[in-house]
Amino acid sequence: MSKVSVFPVPAPERDRSAESPASHLIEPHGGELVGLLAEPDRAAELKAASRDWPSWDLTPRQYCDLELLVNGGFSPLQGFMKRADHDSVCDSMRLADGTLWPIPILLDVTPQTADKLRTGGTLALRDPEGVMLAVLHVEEIWEPDREADAQAVFGTTSPDHPGVAHLLHKSNGIAVGGRVEGLQLPAHYDFRHLRQTPAELRADFAREGWRRVVAFQTRNPMHRAHCELTLRAAKEARANLLIHPTVGMTKPGDLDHYTRVRCYQAVLSRFPQHTVKLALLPLAMRMAGPREAVLHAIIRKNYGCTHFIVGRDHAGPGKDSQGRPFYGPYDAQELLRRHQQELGVEMVPFQMVSYVEELDTYMPQDEIPPGARTLDISGTELRRRLQEGRELPAWFTFPEVADELRRTHPPRHKQGFTVFLTGLSGAGKSTIASVLLVKFMEMGGRPVTLLDGDIVRKNLSSELTFSKEHRDINIRRIGFVASEITKNGGIALCAPIAPYDSVRKEVRSAIEPGGGFVLVHVATPIETCEERDRKGLYAKARAGLIKEFTGISDPYEEPADADLVIDTTALSPEEAAQEILLYLEREGYVGGLEAR
Numbered sequence: 379m380s381k382v383s384v385f386p387v388p389a390p391e392r393d394r395s396a397e398s399p400a401s402h403l404i405e406p407h408g409g410e411l412v413g414l415l416a417e418p419d420r421a422a423e424l425k426a427a428s429r430d431w432p433s434w435d436l437t438p439r440q441y442c443d444l445e446l447l448v449n450g451g452f453s454p455l456q457g458f459m460k461r462a463d464h465d466s467v468c469d470s471m472r473l474a475d476g477t478l479w480p481i482p483i484l485l486d487v488t489p490q491t492a493d494k495l496r497t498g499g500t501l502a503l504r505d506p507e508g509v510m511l512a513v514l515h516v517e518e519i520w521e522p523d524r525e526a527d528a529q530a531v532f533g534t535t536s537p538d539h540p541g542v543a544h545l546l547h548k549s550n551g552i553a554v555g556g557r558v559e560g561l562q563l564p565a566h567y568d569f570r571h572l573r574q575t576p577a578e579l580r581a582d583f584a585r586e587g588w589r590r591v592v593a594f595q596t597r598n599p600m601h602r603a604h605c606e607l608t609l610r611a612a613k614e615a616r617a618n619l620l621i622h623p624t625v626g627m628t629k630p631g632d633l634d635h636y637t638r639v640r641c642y643q644a645v646l647s648r649f650p651q652h653t654v655k656l657a658l659l660p661l662a663m664r665m666a667g668p669r670e671a672v673l674h675a676i677i678r679k680n681y682g683c684t685h686f687i688v689g690r691d692h693a694g695p696g697k698d699s700q701g702r703p704f705y706g707p708y709d710a711q712e713l714l715r716r717h718q719q720e721l722g723v724e725m726v727p728f729q730m731v732s733y734v735e736e737l738d739t740y741m742p743q744d745e746i747p748p749g750a751r752t753l754d755i756s757g758t759e760l761r762r763r764l765q766e767g768r769e770l771p772a773w774f775t776f777p778e779v780a781d782e783l784r785r786t787h788p789p790r791h792k793q794g795f796t797v798f799l800t801g802l803s804g805a806g807k808s809t810i811a812s813v814l815l816v817k818f819m820e821m822g823g824r825p826v827t828l829l830d831g832d833i834v835r836k837n838l839s840s841e842l843t844f845s846k847e848h849r850d851i852n853i854r855r856i857g858f859v860a861s862e863i864t865k866n867g868g869i870a871l872c873a874p875i876a877p878y879d880s881v882r883k884e885v886r887s888a889i890e891p892g893g894g895f896v897l898v899h900v901a902t903p904i905e906t907c908e909e910r911d912r913k914g915l916y917a918k919a920r921a922g923l924i925k926e927f928t929g930i931s932d933p934y935e936e937p938a939d940a941d942l943v944i945d946t947t948a949l950s951p952e953e954a955a956q957e958i959l960l961y962l963e964r965e966g967y968v969g970g971l972e973a974r
């Protein structure tokens with residue numbers, strides 16, 4: 379098997395000290411590696427005492443933050459930040475005692491939970507199943523100014539920025555600061571052998587004589603460009619390489635970490651033996667660009683790394699809705715460069731690398747010979763190719779990575795999808811859906827489920843009325859079931875009225891990451907629906923016997939984002955279904971040769 383490098387990799391420097399090799403590792407940030415796990419006796423004592431304490435179920439982000447607090451990845455932090463640290467971090471990127479720290483680490487709770495707390499008291503922090511992971515000794519309860527925080531940390535208050543959107547719309551209003559004592563680390567059952575704590579990784583480095591270690595942070599699969607880049611970095615820094623991907627929370631829409639980790643495992647054999655290690659970082663990324671680069675370097679220092687790779691647009695969230703990038707491509711490098719000496723972690727900066735066709739190699743922009751033809755595949759283009767089942771060229775990624783990605787992204791004719799028919803009562807949704815149902819059954823290959831409005835109301839939503847609130851709950855339920863079906867490779871046919879635009883959009887965005895979503899507006903005019911009045915409901919609604927009747931006494935928001943609009947006034951159910959089938963065929967969801 380060929381290795382990725384086209385240049386020799388010198389042997390990394392080894393620590394040959396006989397006495398206490400660990401003492402030669404880089405110092406943790408703040409001087410000492412924090413470990414917040416209580417001794418077993420103390421943990422048992424805390425657990426017994428917790429019976430009468432208020433509890434908080436950690437959000438996914440807080441769950442990640444707690445893990446890094448307890449395992450020392452966030453050294454020197456000893457708990458969730460109090461106001462003085464928070465304000466100082468926002469203003470000057472330092473904790474109140476002057477230690478460099480770029481991003482607030484807060485425990486945000488609802489006002490209802492905050493009402494149960496008092497300073498000097500305790501709060502049990504629990505995982506989603508209710509298992510107590512830690513206790514927070516409540517030292518301060520206050521209300522952060524989210525807009526000001528967004529401006530300070532992200533440099534913007536635009537909700538197009540995913541970190542800002544989370545801060546402004548998903549975080550809870552009240553912050554609780556104080557020291558944390560851990561009872562146990564969050565349990566992970568996946569890739570356990572790759573989830574070393576800072577202390578464990580440091581012990582590994584010491585045992586193997588790794589003194590200079592360059593860390594590579596990533597939230598994407600590693601393609602050839604990343605492999606070349608990391609090898610070059612290791613060579614430049616005369617260091618061993620730690621591939622240290624974030625597997626906590628990354629940018630919404632990113633590839634799931636299971637697939638990514640299989641991809642990293644697959645490329646490991648392309649690197650020179652004994653110079654590279656893979657470990658997983660349970661960090662919740664904020665996509666804060668420059669400030670996040672500083673946080674990443676601090677964390678890697680705590681994990682025992684001496685060097686840190688920062689490429690183009692490190693931890694950047696992409697562009698805003700006007701197409702403007704939130705950060706300059708090398709802003710993160712600039713900020714970390716200003717602090718690297720104080721931090722003691724050396725940055726290994728990289729420009730974007732591109733494939734130079736005539737030399738069959740990857741090169742940073744500034745080394746590419748003038749006039750040479752370069753090839754690149756952007757993230758968006760990669761997603762499109764995967765979605766459409768198109769080829770991933772060998773110059774772009776190793777075949778073993780392409781295979782892994784293919785397994786997660788089967789071609790469209792093997793993916794699950796949802797056909798979501800929306801329209802007035804009597805527009806023809808259910809009839810079209812039942813024709814589609816038998817057509818798909820006849821085709822075979824994928825399981826098909828019909829979630830018709832009336833059937834759902836009978837079986838899933840029998841307690842709901844037709845108020846806006848209840849209609850939205852009903853559609854969310856349908857969306858949830860359809861998303862489960864879709865991501866597991868089935869076909870979901872939904873036929874509710876779904877009169878409100880925002881919840882339809884919510885459903886689309888819940889389903890699309892797991893497969894196809896086709897919104898069909900069955901736009902039969904109300905006059906036709908009323909004339910048909912198959913169930914006699916329009917007559918009742920006109921007589922005032924049914925309240926909140928869509929189209930008569932309740933609104934229907936026409937979709938502007940329908941993939942297909944069908945008016946059944948002059949179409950038979952078969953003809954209407956056929957239009958949808960043709961659309962699905964054009965888009966590649968049905969008709970693939972292998973599907974037959």
Ligand code: PPS
Pocket residue numbers: 802803804807808831832835844848849850852853873874875876877913915924925926927928932
């Ligand atoms: S919604 O808005 O999507 O939750 O509605 P949905 O669950 O699809 O409605 C299912 C059927 O309920 C009948 N029905 C009403 N429709 C609209 N407004 C009111 N007030 C109402 N009361 C009962 C109606 O027959 C819907 O079925 P379809 O198949 O659309 O005719």
